[in-house]
Amino acid sequence: MRETPESLVVDPGLDETIKKLTPEKIQTVVEHVLTKENAARLKVYSDTCVHCGLCAEACQTYISRDKDPYYSPVAKVKNTLWELVKNKGRVPPESIRDMSRIVFTECAVCRRCSMYCPFGIDIAYLLLVVRRICSLLGVVPAYLQDTTNSHAATMNQMWVQQDEWIDTLQWQEEEAQAEIPSCRIPLEKEGAEVMYSVIAPEPKILAQLLGNISQIMTVAGIDWTMPATDGWDNSNMAMYSGDFEVMGRVERLHWETAARLKVKKVVMGECGHAFRGAVYDGPRWLGWKFPPIPMVHAIEFYYDLLKSGRIKVREKYKKSVTVQDPCNTVRGRGLGNKLRYVVNELCESFIDVDPRLEHNYCCMAGGGTINCGPPWKRSRMVSNRVKAEQIEATGADVVITPCHNCHSGIEDIVGFYKLKKHVKFISEIMVEVMEIPDSLKA
Amino acid sequence: MFCKDSWDWQPDRKVVADLSRLRSSYAGIEEFAASPDGRVLAALVKTEDDQFTVWANGQEWPDKFELAWCLRFSPSGKLIVLVRIDDEWTVAADGKSWQERFEYAWDPLFGNDGLVVGIKYKRENLYGIAIEDKVWEKSFNGLRDFCLSPDGLRAAATVQVKALREADIFGFFEGVWSVAVDGKAWDKQYINAWNPVFNADGNTVAAEVRTDICDYTIARDNEPWDSRYGCVWAPVFHPRDNSVIAAVRNQGSWMLYRNNEPFWQGRYNQMWNQRLSSDGSRVAAIVSPDFGKWTIAVDDRPWPKLFSDMVLAPVFSPDGQRVAAIVKDGGRWTVAVDGVPFKESFEMIWDPVFSPSGQQMLAMAENSGRFVILANGRKYHKQFQKLWNPVFSPDGKNVLLKYIEDDKYCRQVVPVEELLG
Amino acid sequence: MYDFSRGPLVWIAFGIFLIGSIYRIVSVIKLAKKDKVVLPYMTWKYGLRSILHWITPFGARNMRLRPAFTVMTYLFHLSLLLVPIFTLGHAILWRESWGIDLWALPNLLSKLMTFIVIIAGVIFVLRRIADPAVRFVTSAGDIVLVILVLAPFVTGLMAYYQLAAYQTILIIHIWTGALWLAIIPFTRIAHMLYFALTRAYMGCEFGYVRHSKDW
Ligand code: SF4
Numbered sequence A: 001m002r003e004t005p006e007s008l009v010v011d012p013g014l015d016e017t018i019k020k021l022t023p024e025k026i027q028t029v030v031e032h033v034l035t036k037e038n039a040a041r042l043k044v045y046s047d048t049c050v051h052c053g054l055c056a057e058a059c060q061t062y063i064s065r066d067k068d069p070y071y072s073p074v075a076k077v078k079n080t081l082w083e084l085v086k087n088k089g090r091v092p093p094e095s096i097r098d099m100s101r102i103v104f105t106e107c108a109v110c111r112r113c114s115m116y117c118p119f120g121i122d123i124a125y126l127l128l129v130v131r132r133i134c135s136l137l138g139v140v141p142a143y144l145q146d147t148t149n150s151h152a153a154t155m156n157q158m159w160v161q162q163d164e165w166i167d168t169l170q171w172q173e174e175e176a177q178a179e180i181p182s183c184r185i186p187l188e189k190e191g192a193e194v195m196y197s198v199i200a201p202e203p204k205i206l207a208q209l210l211g212n213i214s215q216i217m218t219v220a221g222i223d224w225t226m227p228a229t230d231g232w233d234n235s236n237m238a239m240y241s242g243d244f245e246v247m248g249r250v251e252r253l254h255w256e257t258a259a260r261l262k263v264k265k266v267v268m269g270e271c272g273h274a275f276r277g278a279v280y281d282g283p284r285w286l287g288w289k290f291p292p293i294p295m296v297h298a299i300e301f302y303y304d305l306l307k308s309g310r311i312k313v314r315e316k317y318k319k320s321v322t323v324q325d326p327c328n329t330v331r332g333r334g335l336g337n338k339l340r341y342v343v344n345e346l347c348e349s350f351i352d353v354d355p356r357l358e359h360n361y362c363c364m365a366g367g368g369t370i371n372c373g374p375p376w377k378r379s380r381m382v383s384n385r386v387k388a389e390q391i392e393a394t395g396a397d398v399v400i401t402p403c404h405n406c407h408s409g410i411e412d413i414v415g416f417y418k419l420k421k422h423v424k425f426i427s428e429i430m431v432e433v434m435e436i437p438d439s440l441k442a
Numbered sequence B: 001m002f003c004k005d006s007w008d009w010q011p012d013r014k015v016v017a018d019l020s021r022l023r024s025s026y027a028g029i030e031e032f033a034a035s036p037d038g039r040v041l042a043a044l045v046k047t048e049d050d051q052f053t054v055w056a057n058g059q060e061w062p063d064k065f066e067l068a069w070c071l072r073f074s075p076s077g078k079l080i081v082l083v084r085i086d087d088e089w090t091v092a093a094d095g096k097s098w099q100e101r102f103e104y105a106w107d108p109l110f111g112n113d114g115l116v117v118g119i120k121y122k123r124e125n126l127y128g129i130a131i132e133d134k135v136w137e138k139s140f141n142g143l144r145d146f147c148l149s150p151d152g153l154r155a156a157a158t159v160q161v162k163a164l165r166e167a168d169i170f171g172f173f174e175g176v177w178s179v180a181v182d183g184k185a186w187d188k189q190y191i192n193a194w195n196p197v198f199n200a201d202g203n204t205v206a207a208e209v210r211t212d213i214c215d216y217t218i219a220r221d222n223e224p225w226d227s228r229y230g231c232v233w234a235p236v237f238h239p240r241d242n243s244v245i246a247a248v249r250n251q252g253s254w255m256l257y258r259n260n261e262p263f264w265q266g267r268y269n270q271m272w273n274q275r276l277s278s279d280g281s282r283v284a285a286i287v288s289p290d291f292g293k294w295t296i297a298v299d300d301r302p303w304p305k306l307f308s309d310m311v312l313a314p315v316f317s318p319d320g321q322r323v324a325a326i327v328k329d330g331g332r333w334t335v336a337v338d339g340v341p342f343k344e345s346f347e348m349i350w351d352p353v354f355s356p357s358g359q360q361m362l363a364m365a366e367n368s369g370r371f372v373i374l375a376n377g378r379k380y381h382k383q384f385q386k387l388w389n390p391v392f393s394p395d396g397k398n399v400l401l402k403y404i405e406d407d408k409y410c411r412q413v414v415p416v417e418e419l420l421g
Numbered sequence C: 001m002y003d004f005s006r007g008p009l010v011w012i013a014f015g016i017f018l019i020g021s022i023y024r025i026v027s028v029i030k031l032a033k034k035d036k037v038v039l040p041y042m043t044w045k046y047g048l049r050s051i052l053h054w055i056t057p058f059g060a061r062n063m064r065l066r067p068a069f070t071v072m073t074y075l076f077h078l079s080l081l082l083v084p085i086f087t088l089g090h091a092i093l094w095r096e097s098w099g100i101d102l103w104a105l106p107n108l109l110s111k112l113m114t115f116i117v118i119i120a121g122v123i124f125v126l127r128r129i130a131d132p133a134v135r136f137v138t139s140a141g142d143i144v145l146v147i148l149v150l151a152p153f154v155t156g157l158m159a160y161y162q163l164a165a166y167q168t169i170l171i172i173h174i175w176t177g178a179l180w181l182a183i184i185p186f187t188r189i190a191h192m193l194y195f196a197l198t199r200a201y202m203g204c205e206f207g208y209v210r211h212s213k214d215w
């Protein structure tokens, strides 16, 4: 491996953990993952890839780093999985360190490259296989591992204590009541139509979003509830760190909580990876073909509210806006056009990005990359110059990001590249512009 | 149970409360609860001065609270609510607040007799359990899963015994989690511990534990099983011989183990929520024999009928002869009994209730906001605005229905024959 | 030698190709069952939808981003498939050996297509060397493979123009052609067998599961 600024980054999750690795341990884990945990896809993808490099143009890291061949999707596979396969797992601990860096911090498992490979090779899946190996070896960037540990211990992403959770909801209910007196955040209401679930950063650092949703639900007249028990968090970084047992445990609790509350569907806040975890990766590991109870992403929920007239717009948002299409709900759910409908309904002036919809560039914060923490921030920024250029080209004042990872990722980019933009969730604009019926006003 | 014998089982219908009247008397009504015997309807109400109190059958509790939530009847009819007084939280039971006050208190649990209530609490950033106004002697840095012994007198919880610095992954993997029983933590620490459970006598506790990144097992009274598994799910005790039964993931498939020995031979794609009949002679669990297909297995024999969406925990009849479970297929819910689903399916359905003899079975279901009762799978002709789960009389001849219709809360005892039609 | 090459050798090569291909496909489907989460998500509709988009020239964004390369790749693959089957000399062999009457490519066209294969093949090799992203993932095997693929075309052309001892060059042509056929299932040329499978699977993951498109 060559030396780059990235390979010199200090991260105890990589540097310290490899000290405990033995060649035997590495080999056992690699063999187990390659032969026991994976089958057809691994084999066929390895045999089919013709090393054509057509996937390179897809990847924001490759484009942003002046087409450095080292960052093309297939190069990342070559530097990790091919090495492991070729050597049957007989690689030194230092290689595991490098591989861990590549798969966790230089790929956001956004799957854009699968749309550019003529064979539709799922490169993100191949890199996730390597993440799984790293996870079983304990070589995971420290902050990401800590997030997974939080999931394991608390069933949420940010070590939120149970009392903090309920207390925050009660506090935000009061905040919402200051705007609309009849606002509630109904806790543990068995038989409600909707269970609303969020990711842990909402109660931890963005509590006002909970107050916002209380207002939106009240105006729209939705029969909803939130759990007061563990199982409220729909996020899942264990899915990305490769700890599938913890991933499964978290998702099982989330779905069993919805079943316990007897709701007809789960509506989730503006987060992309959480959608992926709750709808695809989690259920699959547990044995559900599809989520056992329908899950509606915020984009779709807002779309329904606006389309059906349950939410009406008083006066459209004035500033010019553009959007960040989150990979996991646009490429991963085809919600791009509904997102545009929502934005056009709420805002006066919408300027689209190019490329857009399924072809949009990843924010390079998803896939667990932003959760790798401060040591890797610079690398992420360098890896996504193209996103900064794309946003700048729209000339819009505000970037709407219906995803927590995108939100933080774009904020980082705005700061790093000194773009003069604001970053907002849809719900923030919605509470600002929606019409509050007189009957609900104080 | 709970002197059900002493309840009024005369077939009759009584209007207990008029909700529209109630609504007009208060600034807000937050939650309703109906007593197990149906004679009391309680509500959490907001008074004019923006305070909370409990209203029960027309009577207000004398105390008012800054904030209150989680209004519940215990199985014996004790009415509790979590309340905030002077910025501190506690439990108020039947109108009387506990002496102990907490920074926060939540998650009330009842003993089986319904006389005892236990809660989790936080004080000065440490966590513990309080039962009937008595706190644990020792509290902990963290506390998550919690259970009471069947008599409600003892408590077990997963606890974090050492504080961790921020993002301390090494400390975490050394193990800082354990299980505390009555405030005393087991000596051994684990990476994680989940779902503690008591045996029937309340003298032994088992829980899931994690001993390495991908090593899981069951621990009982501080002693982990000898083997490690790829994953495990929550254990249960056998009601008679106190053996511990849990699903474990072994070489990629799930098996049911008992005291670390294979109990069932079947290998499943998934298995959880095992339940035992009351004498422990039969075991049923949710299983997935194939990817994306779910059913119930009874004594290691899966029902032939498989369901695509979801299957919920099995319910045994009192004599243990019959097993029923909520199943969801093609987006619709229903109940399957001994492998045979009801003909009709619903938008939502609740756990079925067997008669004491196990011969009859009732379930409540909902379609478009209207509730119905299913008697042996057949719809009773009446519909309700809201319904509580029906209760059989001890002799199995009558059924207690608690419901709201025309905005009136009613208690009605109906002969079983009438429901069966 | 010529008789052996024309007769049994070709038979053997066909045999290896057929049996090898069936073996590869069957074992992949078996493996896919072990992979649990593959087959349950596959549907004809979304599988075919994706395949169609990706065999249509310029049907995917990546093809539109590089038009020249797209045209070349299409012509290369098309010629690569058509020439061996339909070239006039081969059509005669089909009739003589199996009594199958095949339509034959006009001579000029098949010459042209052969040139296309060779030129495109050479450009592929040059691209492997010149484009850093491709060079980075290219192994010696990749180059050897192109040479193996081109060999029967070059020798075929040489035979046609009688550029060397006809009999010798013809034998080399048959041997390289047979080799080419026989190694399909066992080298990266297997992408020809797997294309439909990987494409269909991804098409379903994007379309059936994710309500989205993969082109
Ligand atoms: S970041 Fe996205 S495009 Fe780049 S290699 Fe990873 S999955 Fe592919």
Ligand code: SF4
Binding pocket: A048, A049, A050, A051, A052, A053, A054, A055, A056, A073, A074, A116, A117, A118, A119, A120, A121, A123
């Ligand atoms: S585009 Fe596909 S076949 Fe080509 S190098 Fe990338 S992964 Fe391999």
